[in-house]
Every structure is written in C-alpha cells, then in structure tokens.
Amino acid sequence: MTLVGLFLLLRGFEAIQAAGPSFITEQAWDPNSGKFGIAAVFMGTVFIALTAIFFALPLSFGTALYISEYAPERIKPLLVTTVDLMAAIPSIVYGLWGFFFLSPIILPLSQWLATFIGPWFPPFSVSGFDPNDPLATLTVFSASTFIAGIVVALMVAPITSSIMREVFQQAPLGEREGALALGATKWGMITSVVIPFGRGGIIGGTMLGLGRSLGETIAVFLIISPVFVIQPLILEKGGNSISALIALRYNEASGFEISALMAAGLALFIVTLIVNFGASTIVARSRSGSLGD
Amino acid sequence: MTDVLSRTEQVTQTPPDVPLTDPEAAPAKTTWTRAGNDPGAAGPEVRRSTATIRAVDIIRLIGSALAAVGFTSWLFFFALPLEGELGFVLISYGMFLLLFGILTAFDENRPTVRDRMASVVMHSLAFMLLLALFSVVIYTFGRGLEPLGFFNFFTEDMSNAGPLDGLDRGGVLHAVVGTLIMIAIALILTVPLGILTAVFLTEYPGPFARFVRTVVEAMTALPSIVAGLFVYAIIVQFGFTRSGFAAACAITVMMLPIVVRSADVVLRLVPSSLKEAARALGASTWRTVWTVTMPTARSGLTTAVILGTARGIGETSPVLLTAGATTFFNFNPFSGPMTSLPLTTFTFVKSPELNFIARGFGTAAVLMVVVVVLFLAARAIGGRGPGQLSPRQQRRRTSASRDDDYRFRGRELGVAAGAKSRKRAALPPPEPIAPSKKE
Numbered sequence: 001m002t003l004v005g006l007f008l009l010l011r012g013f014e015a016i017q018a019a020g021p022s023f024i025t026e027q028a029w030d031p032n033s034g035k036f037g038i039a040a041v042f043m044g045t046v047f048i049a050l051t052a053i054f055f056a057l058p059l060s061f062g063t064a065l066y067i068s069e070y071a072p073e074r075i076k077p078l079l080v081t082t083v084d085l086m087a088a089i090p091s092i093v094y095g096l097w098g099f100f101f102l103s104p105i106i107l108p109l110s111q112w113l114a115t116f117i118g119p120w121f122p123p124f125s126v127s128g129f130d131p132n133d134p135l136a137t138l139t140v141f142s143a144s145t146f147i148a149g150i151v152v153a154l155m156v157a158p159i160t161s162s163i164m165r166e167v168f169q170q171a172p173l174g175e176r177e178g179a180l181a182l183g184a185t186k187w188g189m190i191t192s193v194v195i196p197f198g199r200g201g202i203i204g205g206t207m208l209g210l211g212r213s214l215g216e217t218i219a220v221f222l223i224i225s226p227v228f229v230i231q232p233l234i235l236e237k238g239g240n241s242i243s244a245l246i247a248l249r250y251n252e253a254s255g256f257e258i259s260a261l262m263a264a265g266l267a268l269f270i271v272t273l274i275v276n277f278g279a280s281t282i283v284a285r286s287r288s289g290s291l292g293d
Numbered sequence: 294m295t296d297v298l299s300r301t302e303q304v305t306q307t308p309p310d311v312p313l314t315d316p317e318a319a320p321a322k323t324t325w326t327r328a329g330n331d332p333g334a335a336g337p338e339v340r341r342s343t344a345t346i347r348a349v350d351i352i353r354l355i356g357s358a359l360a361a362v363g364f365t366s367w368l369f370f371f372a373l374p375l376e377g378e379l380g381f382v383l384i385s386y387g388m389f390l391l392l393f394g395i396l397t398a399f400d401e402n403r404p405t406v407r408d409r410m411a412s413v414v415m416h417s418l419a420f421m422l423l424l425a426l427f428s429v430v431i432y433t434f435g436r437g438l439e440p441l442g443f444f445n446f447f448t449e450d451m452s453n454a455g456p457l458d459g460l461d462r463g464g465v466l467h468a469v470v471g472t473l474i475m476i477a478i479a480l481i482l483t484v485p486l487g488i489l490t491a492v493f494l495t496e497y498p499g500p501f502a503r504f505v506r507t508v509v510e511a512m513t514a515l516p517s518i519v520a521g522l523f524v525y526a527i528i529v530q531f532g533f534t535r536s537g538f539a540a541a542c543a544i545t546v547m548m549l550p551i552v553v554r555s556a557d558v559v560l561r562l563v564p565s566s567l568k569e570a571a572r573a574l575g576a577s578t579w580r581t582v583w584t585v586t587m588p589t590a591r592s593g594l595t596t597a598v599i600l601g602t603a604r605g606i607g608e609t610s611p612v613l614l615t616a617g618a619t620t621f622f623n624f625n626p627f628s629g630p631m632t633s634l635p636l637t638t639f640t641f642v643k644s645p646e647l648n649f650i651a652r653g654f655g656t657a658a659v660l661m662v663v664v665v666v667l668f669l670a671a672r673a674i675g676g677r678g679p680g681q682l683s684p685r686q687q688r689r690r691t692s693a694s695r696d697d698d699y700r701f702r703g704r705e706l707g708v709a710a711g712a713k714s715r716k717r718a719a720l721p722p723p724e725p726i727a728p729s730k731k732e
Contacts, residue, residue, distance in 0.1 A: 058418060059418055059421065059422050060422070061418070062414065062415045062417075062418020062419055062421075062422075063418060063419040063422045063423075065415050066415045066416060066418065066419035067419065069415070070412065070415055070416060070419075071419075079419075079423075081672060082423060082426065083422070084668075085426075085665065085668055086422075086426045088600070088603050088604065088607070088664055088665075088668045089426075089429065089430075089607070089661065089664065090606070090607025090608070090609065090635055090657075090660060090661070090664060091607065091609060092607070092609045092635045092638050092639055092657060092660075093429060093433055093607075093638075093657050093660070093661055094429060096433060096638070096642060096653065096654065096657055097428070097429045097432055097433060099642070100432075100436070100650075101428070101432045105378065105379050106379070108379060108380055109379050109380065109383070112380060154422075154425050154429070157422055158422075161422070184404075185404050185405060185407070185408035186408055186411075186412065187404075187407055187408035187411040187412065188404060188407075188408065190411070211514055214516070215514075215515075215516025215517065215518070215519070216516075217516070217517060217518040217609070217610040218609040218610050218613075218635075218639065221610075222639075222642070243516055243518040243519075243610070246518050246519075246521075246522055246614075247518060247610055247613060247614070250522065250525060250614055258525075258526055258529060261522060262522065262526060265516075265518070265519040265522050265523075266519075268516055268519060269514075269515060269516065269519050272514045272515070272516055273511055273514050275514075276510070276511070276513070276514035277510070277511070277514075280510055
C-alpha cells in the first residue's frame with residue numbers, strides 16, 4: 001500500500017523537477033510547453049472544500065445532536081441507518097442531483113447574494129453581473145464553486161455527522177443527569193456537558209469531512225466548468241479542483257503530462273493525508289477521554 | 294437521552310402507595326413534591342404529567358409557522374419584488390424562528406427561550422439533511438422512471454442504439470455485467486487480503502502491526518481519482534490497455550482499506566476468553582483464528598465485506614480512468630474496454646440528448662437500488678454482535694453439541710469414533726442437554 005505513495009512520488013518527481021518552484025505558484029496548466037502549476041487547481045480545491053464544510057458543519061452538527069439528544073428512542077436506529085445509507089450513496093448520484101435539480105434552484109439565491117451582499121463582501125461579488133440590468137441572465141452563476149460546494153457538503157455531512165453522533169452519545173450519563181438535576185434546560189445541559197465532551201469529535205469529524213471533500217471528483221467534475229485561474233469569487237461560473245483536473249486531462253495526456261498529473265495527485269494525496277491524520281488523532285484522543293473534561 | 298429524562302422524572306414521581314399527609318410513613322416527603330411541602334394543601338394528589346411536550350409549545354410552533362408563511366407571502370406578492378421558491382422558504386424560515394422566539398419570550402425566561410430555539414433549530418437541521426437525502430433518492434427515481442419502464446432497458450446493450458433512437462432501443466445490461474465482473478474480481482482480491490490483514494492486525498500486535506494500521510488509515514484518505522490515476526499510470530507504463538481487470542484493481546485499492554478497517558474493529562470485539570479457551574485446549578494460533586475467532590465474528594466480517602462492496606460498486610472516477618467505456622457486451626475482463634453502472638451513468642448524462650440523460654438517470658436508479666439492497670443486507674446481517682446467534686444457528690449448535698455427546702459416549706462404550714445418527718439408536722439416551730445460550 002505504501003507502494004501507491006512511493007509510485008506517485010517517483011512519477012510525479014519528474015514533473016516537479018521540470019517545473020521547479022513554479023509548480024506551486026503557476027496557475028496555468030500546459031505541461032507540454034513546460035508552463036504548469038497547481039496554484040489555480042489547488043486553490044479551487046480548497047475553495048470548494050471550504051464552501052462544503054461551511055454548509056456541512058451546521059448540518060451535520062444539528063443532525064448529530066438531534067439523533068443523540070432529541071430524537072425519540074424508537075426512531076433513533078432508523079435515523080442512524082438513514083444517515084449511514086446517505087454516506088453509501090454513490091457520488092455520481094449526488095452529482096446528477098446537483099447538476100439537474102439543485103443548480104436551477106440555487107441560481108436565484110446566488111443572484112440575491114451577489115446583488116445584496118456582493119458589494120460588501122468581495123467573495124460574493126460576480127464580475128460581469130450588473131444588478132441593475134433587467135435583462136441579465138442567471139448563467140453567470142451556474143457551474144460555480146458555490147453549487148459544487150453545496151453538493152459536496154451533502155456528501156460529507158453524513159460522515160461528519162456519524163462521527164459527531166458517536167462522540168456525543170459517549171458523553172457521561174452522570175454528568176448529564178447532574179446538569180439536569182441542577183436545573184439546566186436541555187440546551188443548557190447540551191452546551192455545558194455534551195458539547196465540551198464532544199469537542200474533539202466535532203473538530204475531528206469536520207476535518208475528516210474536509211479530507212473527503214478535498215478528494216471528491218465526479219460530482220465536482222459534473223457541475224463545475226473548469227478555469228485555470230485562482231477564482232475566489234465563489235458565486236461566479238467556473239472553478240476547478242485537482243481531482244476534476246485529473247479526470248479532465250488524463251485521457252489525452254502525453255507521458256510527461258501524466259507525470260505532471262501524478263504530481264498534482266501527489267499534492268492532493270499529501271494534503272488529504274495530513275488532514276485525515278490530524279482528524280483521526282483528534283478523534284482518538286477525545287475518545288480516550290483526555291479532552292473530555 | 295430520553296432515558297435520562299424519563300429516569301429523572303421517575304424520581305420526581307410520587308410513589309402511589311405512600312400517603313403524603315402522614316409524616317411518619319414518608320419522612321423524605323419534603324423533597325418529593327410541592328404538595329408535600331405545604332401541609333395545608335392536603336387532598337387527592339394530582340397526577341403529574343410526565344410528557345415532555347406541552348400543548349402550549351405545539352400551539353406556539355403552529356402559530357408562528359402560519360404567521361411566518363403569511364407574512365412572507367405578503368412580502369413576496371405585495372410588498373417587495375422578490376421571487377424564487379428557495380427565497381420564499383428561506384425567508385419564511387427566518388420569520389418563523391423570529392416569531393417563535395418572540396412568542397416564547399412572552400411567557401418564559403431567557404434560558405427557556407434559548408432552549409426552545411435551539412431545539413427548533415436542531416430539529417430543522419436534521420430534517421433538512423433527511424429531506425436532502427429523500428430528494429436525492431426520489432428525484433433520481435423520478436427522472437429514471439421513464440427508461441425503467443422499458444423492458445429492453447434491462448436486457449440489451451447500447452450497441453444498436455443510435456444517438457437519436459428512442460428509449461425502446463438499447464439498454465444497460467452490458468453495464469450490469471461489467472459491474473458484476475469487476476466487483477467479483479475486486480472481491481476475489483479484497484476478501485482474502487483484507488481479512489488476512491485484519492487478522493494479522495488483531496492477532497500479532499506489535500510495532501509492525503501499528504505501522505500497517507497507520508498505512509491503512511492513510512489509504513482510507515486516498516482520493517479515489519488518485520487510486521485510478523495510479524492504476525492508469527501502471528497500465529500505460531507497462532503497455533497494457535484499459536480493461537475490466539485494471540478497473541477491478543483500482544476498485545480494490547479503494548475497497549481494501551475500508552474492509553480492513555471494519556474487519557479489524559469486528560475482530561477486536563471477539564471475547565478474549567473464547568480465544569484463551571482455544572489456546573488452553575492446545576490449539577495453535579491459526580487454528581484458533583480459523584475455528585474460534587472467524588466463526589464468532591462471521592456476521593461482522595460479512596458486514597465489512599458488504600459495506601466495502603457497496604462502496605466499490607459506486608466508485609466512478611477510478612473506473613473512468615481505467616476501464617474505458619463501451620456500448621457493447623464484453624465478458625473478458627483482461628482485454629478490451631469494459632464499463633460499469635456508474636461509468637455508464639456518467640457517459641450518458643454528459644450527452645446533450647434528452648433520451649441519453651433519461652437513460653443516465655435510469656442507470657443511476659438501478660445503481661442505487663443495488664447499493665441500497667447491499668447496504669440493507671449488511672445491516673440485517675451485522676445487526677447482531679459477535680457470538681450472538683440466530684434461533685436457527687442456536688438449534689444447529691445445540692444439535693452439533695448433542696452429536697458430540699453421542700460420539701464421546703460411543704467412544705467410551707467402544708463403538709468406532711465418528712459414529713453418528715445411525716448408531717444413535719444403539720446407545721443409551723444421553724442426559725438431556727439444555728440448549729446452552731451464549732453469554
């Protein structure tokens with residue numbers, strides 16, 4: 001299994017060597033002319049993942065708390081199964097849903113955000129969109145990082161949520177009852193016992209979700225229209241991610257280009273690895289109770 | 294959580310047979326109920342309501358929901374130039390939260406208001422996630438219903454269907470066959486390797502096992518596209534063409550860590566007393582694993598494999614890179630391109646033709662049915678922990694034990710070992726064996 005990492009390193013090394021430090025900073029992707037770098041795709045990946053986590057965090061946190069604290073005892077197993085099932089649904093199905101069902105619904109929201117929040121909050125502004133133009137079409141908002149991020153959020157939310165739920169359910173009964181006996185409301189009990197106890201699980205689960213969303217391919221590939229510049233305007237059409245780049249370019253790639261793709265894949269692998277290890281360390285520590293004070 | 298609540302409420306409930314007015318019989322009554330505190334308020338004890346939901350909460354909820362929808366409708370249709378269903382829902386929800394908070398604040402204190410608000414927000418977040426899931430499933434099935442209605446969708450491949458042909462020509466059987474072949478190869482590779490690795494991790498703990506466990510953890514982080522790229526680069530480097538076997542290898546790389554991790558968890562749950570008993574009887578490590586550990590954890594191992602399979606079947610990107618796509622049957626995994634259900638879905642929906650998109654949704658629906666069936670099978674099998682037997686397994690084990698008893702008695706009486714049921718009649722009936730239950 002270490003083979004994969006070594007192999008990627010070996011093959012990608014050639015490309016990294018050829019590109020030098022510009023591999024990190026260059027935005028364009030044209031390996032055959034020697035001008036390529038992962039700056040644009042890497043930042044695209046990060047933007048998508050951050051958008052995804054922004055939506056997935058409250059969603060999974062609420063679901064986890066609901067299942068562990070609020071749900072009636074009878075439907076709890078059913079809910080757990082449903083959330084786990086959601087994690088098992090293939091990503092292509094989410095991609096289809098996001099592309100055909102979600103995009104048209106989200107577009108007016110994107111327009112609203114760009115019109116009213118965009119002027120004050122730069123990431124929400126959209127170039128080429130004039131809110132006062134009555135004939136403006138919504139196409140500038142389609143295929144954006146925002147939509148891809150929402151779809152990816154739905155894919156990672158079940159995983160994040162099931163990790164959080166496991167940690168929440170381990171919050172000690174005695175302390176819960178103590179809080180309730182002291183007159184705390186349910187929410188008071190949750191904020192004073194369950195959340196401090198499950199803090200490691202919340203952070204770890206979120207990071208694990210982040211790792212998953214960094215590597216997501218097909219849904220992003222279906223939704224986003226690829227551009228090779230750093231695109232921080234998340235509502236605007238176009239974006240990119242490393243995995244989408246690989247899926248897009250592997251087919252007509254020359255030997256050297258494959259090597260360059262390998263290097264990009266290696267970068268993605270390393271980032272995911274760091275995030276996941278951090279996550280599993282945090283989750284493991286919180287489970288052993290060292291964080292749960 | 295509910296059991297915590299019910300327990301605390303049981304404490305506050307008055308024991309029915311203790312007369313509260315008698316100070317001798319109930320020395321601790323002052324801590325029980327408010328009625329007990331006040332000797333003047335004697336009389337029949339009013340039964341406390343232990344329900345966690347009160348009528349006024351429901352009334353507040355319904356009232357604020359109706360008010361929110363009404364206000365938003367007014368806003369949308371008369372006051373402001375707004376449009377869009379999503380905007381309507383979002384603004385109604387914001388209004389609902391606001392109104393609910395105000396309504397509660399009329400007669401509750403601040404912690405209670407905060408509690409009620411948090412409860413409403415948590416309920417709606419969970420509801421939203423479930424709603425999203427159902428909308429994914431229902432939308433896919435809704436769009437996929439049209440091609441699923443044609444019988445040829447399940448019996449033909451796409452080689453005869455041109456781009457403009459209707460849905461009554463062509464089908465996805467080739468993708469089903471491709472998926473089955475790929476997943477079969479992947480399972481042949483994954484199951485022995487994965488379970489052996491898991492056994493190694495649990496039976497031979499040490500620095501190397503810890504290293505392997507770390508690597509497995511790292512492999513779960515491997516993005517699927519990178520796994521595909523890895524196999525693709527090997528194919529290109531060694532001059533092979535894309536084939537079903539290559540795709541199966543890529544799927545294996547994805548499935549293996551999942552299977553190893555869940556099998557590892559299950560194997561660690563096997564009670565060590567069972568293993569120690571086997572060792573005490575003189576069994577070697579492998580005999581212990583084979584006859585004690587594995588059978589005990591069988592249902593859990595099955596679950597691990599099925600979950601891995603469900604994951605592997607749904608993988609698109611590794612297959613996209615390694616299998617190539619075809620429109621015709623290919624039963625040979627070692628030569629020629631092959632396709633699978635997710636990959637076919639992907640190629641279908643990339644086409645601008647409406648019929649192809651419909652076929653894509655149909656394929657996605659088929660894929661989802663397969664995954665859901667596998668998942669539910671895993672749940673049904675894995676519902677029991679290791680060592681817990683179904684009634685049928687219990688009976689089988691009891692009868693096996695009785696046979697052993699016959700055998701031992703037969704040995705004592707000098708009958709050849711291995712004598713089974715046909716010799717049973719000749720032997721004296723054994724002591725009745727109570728069906729021994731595990732645990």
